[in-house]
Amino acid sequence: MASWIGMINAVQRGPQVKQTAELVISVVTITRAALTHSAIDLRKELLFDLVSNEGIRITALMDNDVVDPPPDSTLMPEIEAIVKEKLGTDTRFSSRVNGVPGFWISFKIDDDEYWLMLERERLAGLSGVQWLGWAGVVGILSLLGAALISRLVNLPLARLTVAARDIAQGKRPDRLPEKGAQEIIEANRSFNQMVEDLQQVESDRALILAGISHDLRTPLTRMQLELEMANLSTEARDGMQSDIGQMDAIIGQFLDYARPTEAASFVPIDISDLLGDVGRAAERIPGMRVTADIEPGVHVMGNATDLRRVFNNVVENARRYGATPGLDITELDIACHVKTNGGIKRVAICLQDHGCGVPAGQIEQLKKPFTRMDTARGQANGAGLGLAIVERVVGRHNAALTVRNRDGGGLQVELVMAVVL
Incomplete structure (x- = not known):
C-alpha cells in the first residue's frame, strides 16, 4: 500500500501541477480579456455572471488588503513558477484576502491591479x-x-x-500431482517416490516373510515324521509335539500376515452365516463358552477366507488370554447388528471376552506386529501377530477397527463394515 501511494504521488504530481497552472493562466487571461473588451456599463453584469456561473470573483487590489500567504501545498511552488512565467513575475498569490478564503491571484489591466479568486475545489487534487x-x-x-x-x-x-x-x-x-511451483513439484515428486519405495519395501518384506515361513514348513514336517518314528517316552514325545505345533502355528501367522488381499477378489458375503460358523467352531474348543447375538441375512463385500481368519484370530486371542477370572473357562460374546447413520447402513461386529483386559494406555500396541501384552493377558506362545493380521485385513476391506476394554472386564474388538443391499 505504501509503495502504491508513493507511485501515485510520483505519477500524479507532474500532470496535476501542469493542469492547475494552465487552468489558472487560462482563467486569468480570459477574464482579463473579457473585462478589457467589454463596455464599461456592462462590466457589473459580467462580474455577476462570472461569480454566479463560474465561481470567479473579481475585486480591486488595495494597499490595505489583509493578505494571507499562498495555500500550504507541496505543489504550490511549482505552480507559482509556471504562472509567473506566463503572467509576470509580479503576480501575487494568496489563500485568503480580507478574511475571504479561496485561491487568490493578482493581475493587471493597464495600471489598475485586481484580485481574481477561484474556488479551491476546482484546484484540489484527490x-x-x-x-x-x-x-x-x-x-x-x-x-x-x-x-x-x-x-x-x-x-x-x-x-x-x-x-x-x-x-x-x-x-x-x-499419487500427488507433479505440477505448480517448482518447489511443490519437487516435494510431490519426492513424496511419490517415497510412497513407491515404501510399497516396494513392504512387498519385499512380505515376500521374504512368506518365503522363509513356507520353507520352514518342510523341516518341521520332517521333524514331525521323525518324532513319530523315534523311540521316545510319552512325556518327551508330547513335549516335542507341542513345541513343533507352536512353531507351526507361528509360521502360519507369518504366512497370514504376509499374504496379500486384493480388492478384486471381494464378493458379497453373508457375514451372519460366517460369524455363526465361527461361533459354532469356537464352542467346540475345550474351555470356551460362546454367546451369540447375530442379526441374520447381513451381507458385506470382502474375502471370506480373510474375514474368517480375522475372526478366528480374535477367538484364539480370547482363548489364550481372555479366561474369566475365577473360572476355568473363556466366555466369548459375538454380536452382529446393522446400524443406520446418515442414511448409510453399516454392520457392527463385536467380539469380546470376560478376561482381565489390558492397560488402557497399551491397547494401541496390541495392533503392532510382534507385540504381546504378556503382563496383562497371560503368557503368550504366538508371534504377536494376531491383532496385526486383523488390522491388516480390516484395512484392506475399508472397515473400521476398534479395540478397547470391555465394561466389566475383558477385551472388546469391534469391526464396522459397509452393508451390501
Whole structure:
C-alpha cells in the first residue's frame, strides 16, 4: 500500500501541477480579456455572471488588503513558477484576502491591479475521502490476490498433509500431482517416490516373510515324521509335539500376515452365516463358552477366507488370554447388528471376552506386529501377530477397527463394515 501511494504521488504530481497552472493562466487571461473588451456599463453584469456561473470573483487590489500567504501545498511552488512565467513575475498569490478564503491571484489591466479568486475545489487534487476510497479498493484487491495466492500455495500443502496422514495410518495415498511451483513439484515428486519405495519395501518384506515361513514348513514336517518314528517316552514325545505345533502355528501367522488381499477378489458375503460358523467352531474348543447375538441375512463385500481368519484370530486371542477370572473357562460374546447413520447402513461386529483386559494406555500396541501384552493377558506362545493380521485385513476391506476394554472386564474388538443391499 505504501509503495502504491508513493507511485501515485510520483505519477500524479507532474500532470496535476501542469493542469492547475494552465487552468489558472487560462482563467486569468480570459477574464482579463473579457473585462478589457467589454463596455464599461456592462462590466457589473459580467462580474455577476462570472461569480454566479463560474465561481470567479473579481475585486480591486488595495494597499490595505489583509493578505494571507499562498495555500500550504507541496505543489504550490511549482505552480507559482509556471504562472509567473506566463503572467509576470509580479503576480501575487494568496489563500485568503480580507478574511475571504479561496485561491487568490493578482493581475493587471493597464495600471489598475485586481484580485481574481477561484474556488479551491476546482484546484484540489484527490481529497482524503477519495484517497480512502482508492486505498479501500486497492486493499480489497490485494486481499483477494493474497487469498488466491495463499490458496494456490496451501492447496498442495493440504493435499500433502492428507497423504502423509494416510501413510501414518498404514494406507497408500493417491499419487500427488507433479505440477505448480517448482518447489511443490519437487516435494510431490519426492513424496511419490517415497510412497513407491515404501510399497516396494513392504512387498519385499512380505515376500521374504512368506518365503522363509513356507520353507520352514518342510523341516518341521520332517521333524514331525521323525518324532513319530523315534523311540521316545510319552512325556518327551508330547513335549516335542507341542513345541513343533507352536512353531507351526507361528509360521502360519507369518504366512497370514504376509499374504496379500486384493480388492478384486471381494464378493458379497453373508457375514451372519460366517460369524455363526465361527461361533459354532469356537464352542467346540475345550474351555470356551460362546454367546451369540447375530442379526441374520447381513451381507458385506470382502474375502471370506480373510474375514474368517480375522475372526478366528480374535477367538484364539480370547482363548489364550481372555479366561474369566475365577473360572476355568473363556466366555466369548459375538454380536452382529446393522446400524443406520446418515442414511448409510453399516454392520457392527463385536467380539469380546470376560478376561482381565489390558492397560488402557497399551491397547494401541496390541495392533503392532510382534507385540504381546504378556503382563496383562497371560503368557503368550504366538508371534504377536494376531491383532496385526486383523488390522491388516480390516484395512484392506475399508472397515473400521476398534479395540478397547470391555465394561466389566475383558477385551472388546469391534469391526464396522459397509452393508451390501
